[in-house]
Every structure is written in C-alpha cells, then in structure tokens.
Amino acid sequence: MNNKSLVSIDQLSKEDILRILDNARKFEARPNRNLLEGKVAATLFFEPSTRTRLSFETAVNRLGGRVIGFQDARNTSTSKGETLNDTIKMVSNYVDLIIMRHFLEGAARYASEVTNIPIINAGDGANQHPSQTMLDLYSIKKTQGKLTDLTITMVGDLKYGRTVHSLIVGMSHFNPTFQFIAPDELKMPDEQKNFCDRHGIKYSEHTEFTEEVINKTDILYMTRVQRERFTDLEEYERVKNVYILKNEMLSNSRDNLRILHPLPRVNEIAYDVDANPKAYYFEQARNGLFARQAIICDVLGIKVED
Amino acid sequence: MSEKKKELMVAALENGTVIDHIPSDQLFKVAAMLGLDKMENTITIGNNFVSEKMGKKGIIKIADKFFLEDEINRIALIAPNVVLNVIRDYEVVEKKTVELPDELINLVKCNNPKCITNNEPMATRFDVIDKEKGTIKCHYCERKINKEDIHLK
Numbered sequence: 428m429n430n431k432s433l434v435s436i437d438q439l440s441k442e443d444i445l446r447i448l449d450n451a452r453k454f455e456a457r458p459n460r461n462l463l464e465g466k467v468a469a470t471l472f473f474e475p476s477t478r479t480r481l482s483f484e485t486a487v488n489r490l491g492g493r494v495i496g497f498q499d500a501r502n503t504s505t506s507k508g509e510t511l512n513d514t515i516k517m518v519s520n521y522v523d524l525i526i527m528r529h530f531l532e533g534a535a536r537y538a539s540e541v542t543n544i545p546i547i548n549a550g551d552g553a554n555q556h557p558s559q560t561m562l563d564l565y566s567i568k569k570t571q572g573k574l575t576d577l578t579i580t581m582v583g584d585l586k587y588g589r590t591v592h593s594l595i596v597g598m599s600h601f602n603p604t605f606q607f608i609a610p611d612e613l614k615m616p617d618e619q620k621n622f623c624d625r626h627g628i629k630y631s632e633h634t635e636f637t638e639e640v641i642n643k644t645d646i647l648y649m650t651r652v653q654r655e656r657f658t659d660l661e662e663y664e665r666v667k668n669v670y671i672l673k674n675e676m677l678s679n680s681r682d683n684l685r686i687l688h689p690l691p692r693v694n695e696i697a698y699d700v701d702a703n704p705k706a707y708y709f710e711q712a713r714n715g716l717f718a719r720q721a722i723i724c725d726v727l728g729i730k731v732e733d
Numbered sequence: 734m735s736e737k738k739k740e741l742m743v744a745a746l747e748n749g750t751v752i753d754h755i756p757s758d759q760l761f762k763v764a765a766m767l768g769l770d771k772m773e774n775t776i777t778i779g780n781n782f783v784s785e786k787m788g789k790k791g792i793i794k795i796a797d798k799f800f801l802e803d804e805i806n807r808i809a810l811i812a813p814n815v816v817l818n819v820i821r822d823y824e825v826v827e828k829k830t831v832e833l834p835d836e837l838i839n840l841v842k843c844n845n846p847k848c849i850t851n852n853e854p855m856a857t858r859f860d861v862i863d864k865e866k867g868t869i870k871c872h873y874c875e876r877k878i879n880k881e882d883i884h885l886k
Contacts, residue, residue: 510854511849529849530847532847532849533849533850533874533875534873536849537853552847554874554875
C-alpha cells in the first residue's frame, strides 16, 4: 500500500488540510499552470457522476496534464467480469494518477492497496468523498476568513448524508459548534455524535428548522431529504416541507452567514434564496476545481508556488 | 467426580494443549478455525460434557501442539471464554485465556452487501475497535459490526 493516495478525509491531519487549502487558494488566483506537463491521469468512473468527473478533468487539464478514462463501466471489461484488482493493475501501466469513483464501498481503499500509483477517491458508494469535503472546507475558509470557532448548522438528511459526516471529521480540528436539524428518522447517527463527544465538539440537535437556530449560524449546510430514505411515507409527507429554506427566514441572520449545499438541490432551498448574497452554493461548486487541483498536486508530491 | 477424572475420561495428554470451556454449539467451528482438519497431530475432540458454568461444553486436546497467540486469538470471536491448558509431562504448566486481536484478516464476512469485499475475490480485513464489546469495523467500507451480528467467512 502506498500512502500518497487520498481515500478518506480522516487520513488528513490538520496540517495536511491547511496545506491543501492554501494551495487551493493559489490555484484560485492562477488556475492555469503547467505542473502536470507530460503526465497522464485516468478518471475511472465505474458509476456515472458528471459533475465530479468534469471538475476533476478540468483540474487535470488546467494543470497541463492529459486525461484518459471512462465514465460508465457498462462499456468496459468490468461488465465482462473483470475484477477491480485487474482493471486497476492494467490502468496503472499507463498513467501517473488514478481518480476513481465506484458504486461499491471500500473500492478506492482496495485499489490503493493493489497499485503503487496514487489513487484519489472521487466517491465510493455511500462511504467517502474527500474532495467534496475539501471543497466544503475551502468554501468555509474563504467566506469566513477562518476555519476556527465557527457555528455550522446542518439541515436535512443527517443520517445517510456522507457529506455532513465527512465535514464533521474535517472540521473537528478547528473547534466548531454544530447544530443538527433533522426529522427523527434522519437524525445524526450515534457514531458521529460519539465522535463529537470524543473530540470535545459542542453540538445541539433540533427537529424544528427555525429562525432562532439560523440566527446563531455562520454556515448553513443544507442537504436533500430523499423520499427513498423513508420507511414510513406518511412521515416523509409530513417532513418534506419542514426543512425548506426560504428567503424570509434569513432576514435576521448574521452578515457573515453563507448557505452551502453539495448539490443537486431539489426543493430544499427555495429559488428566491438564490438572489440573496448569502447564497453560496454555486460558487461552492466552482471552488471544487481549485480544491481538486490542490489535491492532485498533493498526492503527486508537487510543490505549488504562490 | 473430580475434574481430573472427568478429563481422564477423554485421554491423558503427555504434551500439548487442552482447549476447555468451548461452547458446544461452536465446537466444530473452533476446530475449523484452528485448522485441525489439516493437522497431523493426535487430536481428541469431545462435546456435550456437563459443565457447571455453561451447561454443556466442548473440549479439544491436541498432542504436541503449542499455539502462538495469533493462532489462538482468532477463536475469541466465537468462544471468548475458553481456557487453554498447556500440558508438559502430564502437568498443566500454564492456563491461558484468549483475547481478540487488533485486526481480523479474512475471518469475518462484511455485512454490507455493497462492500467491495463481497464483490471481489479478496481477503476481508476488520479492525477490532472495542475488545470488551467485541465491536469490529470493516477496513474497506468502514461499516461497524456488533459482536452478535458477526458472521464468519
């Protein structure tokens, strides 16, 4: 196994996170740099994800590298029964870096154990998606000017939402305060709450999405409440409109408040919020490019100058 | 009947290991986990002995075999309360208990059907995160499994 791969957010120390975020800042100032000249990256998307793939491929291209890969495993030998081990070993003969997304959980970690080529996990089932967390952290740092001592309110599906679980881990180095807002069926699991307790992180839980909670918040992190998560559809009908952010709810919010969402959104943020300067979810997606440029350079051990 | 006489009902051991207090319903699993089916040593297996503590128990005696900790600790998963008697020259020279190791390689099946280990010909790997409670965590998909939900491969 090599230790250059980025498989999971919890493998990054505070110093690692700050270094990558600082490099993302440099890429935002100047995104086009020939740091990957002569290098080839593979984007292996065993499960389609257009947004993530385009972001990674743009990152490689803006760094002067070239990209090979596939965006749907149906057209590859995986559909003929080739093992992941064999696919990774084969591709490793050709490239300097593998960016992979897989529908199976643990696929990226396993891949990192069967090759010496660095692996970047672009999502493995419901498990990990560390570049999403890095772009969330970058967005928080950029809009707040700091990562420390912030109050972050997470709303929606906190049970299955991997982005919120990873964000807790990523923020754990920076003395955050969390407010978790979710219906009982989708509340934050004990595992994450125990993690907060072990790390001395303050949190409170609410079932009501109120202005009172919003007004104490620096970062409002919205997620989608998905119908298929509910065992009781009556419960879904009852809660589906409870966790919707409307512009009028922001009238007494803090000036520095910013609204984040991993996207795609459905109806959990009303369209009248989009025009509010506190809405940040589209810029957040743009930050993904810089965060991914920084991650690529980090796993390849490439130094980024100012 | 004294404890000594009961043991003699099976067979006296000059040198080797007696694994005692095996839950009766786990006896053959324990034997398989220890690879006894491939061992050339003289082995005596007894089951459904009356036990004050457990009701029924199984015993395994293996001549001229002394287990390394790594070898024996794997059975802690299914038989946490066994006692190992190390026998030299017909005397019990050491009594040992078993403890869950830090890591379980290719012993347990992951309960997550979407885990890579259930879809690829590969060894499973679990970190033991709570030895007291017997909680383990898949090294790949990060699923936590409680002791009562553990299934052997």
